[in-house]
Amino acid sequence: MSSSYDYLFKIVVLGEGAVGKTAIVTRFSHGFFRTDYKTTIGSQFAVKNVNIPRDAGDVTVKLQIWDVAGQSRFQILRPMYYRGSSGGLLVYDVTRRRTFIVLEEWLEELHKALNKEIPLVLVANKTDLPDRVVEPLEGRDFADRHGMPYIESSAKTGEGIIDIFSELAEILVVTREKGGNY
Ligand code: G3D
Ligand code: MG
Numbered sequence: 001m002s003s004s005y006d007y008l009f010k011i012v013v014l015g016e017g018a019v020g021k022t023a024i025v026t027r028f029s030h031g032f033f034r035t036d037y038k039t040t041i042g043s044q045f046a047v048k049n050v051n052i053p054r055d056a057g058d059v060t061v062k063l064q065i066w067d068v069a070g071q072s073r074f075q076i077l078r079p080m081y082y083r084g085s086s087g088g089l090l091v092y093d094v095t096r097r098r099t100f101i102v103l104e105e106w107l108e109e110l111h112k113a114l115n116k117e118i119p120l121v122l123v124a125n126k127t128d129l130p131d132r133v134v135e136p137l138e139g140r141d142f143a144d145r146h147g148m149p150y151i152e153s154s155a156k157t158g159e160g161i162i163d164i165f166s167e168l169a170e171i172l173v174v175t176r177e178k179g180g181n182y
Helices: 021-029 078-082 097-101 103-114 136-145 163-175
Strands: 009-013 043-052 059-068 087-092 120-124 150-153
Touching: 009 021, 009 103, 009 163, 021 059, 021 087, 021 097, 021 103, 021 120, 021 163, 043 097, 059 078, 059 163, 078 103, 087 097, 087 103, 087 163, 097 103, 097 136, 120 136, 120 163, 150 163
Parallel strands: 009 059, 009 087, 087 120, 120 150
Antiparallel strands: 043 059
């Protein structure tokens, strides 16, 4: 694993319990996933580099991905994990409407903790399952209203998983290049 990089970003993964947050991060990080020493209070992180193509050559982005526990009993601790994050994933399960409905609450919790908005990607997960109830149009509409990209994924088949992280890394690099302070 390369230790050199051009940018380092902390990413938080948000969404209800069992939407597939851990499965997405595990799939993306291919075994580099590890359990944090704070596992007992429900958080893990993974580290992975992503290369962003640029005219002057690839830019290497190191992502430190925090997989925060979704259960409500951890709610009081989550703001601590949000601190210092540059971007995030907002994940729902397309087979459970409730996980889509509560997205606004996740956004609110994040913004309250950070006192600012950060780039996010909306992730519609479990698209491999036949019993889908939240349609692509609904997800796209939510993403458009909040100015974030919409990506469909399956941690099971791998669909969309790389796209999620390269899209977010690209946005973060562009923001940083423009002089943003994320
Ligand atoms: P969480 O971290 O958001 O709480 P997990 O969710 O990653 O633990 O996933 C919850 C359950 O959903 C797991 O099932 C996991 O295997 C499954 N899952 C996650 N992503 C997908 C997906 O894209 N497709 C399908 N079919 N299943 C998925 P178990 O049974 O292990 O609890
Ligand atoms: Mg999990």
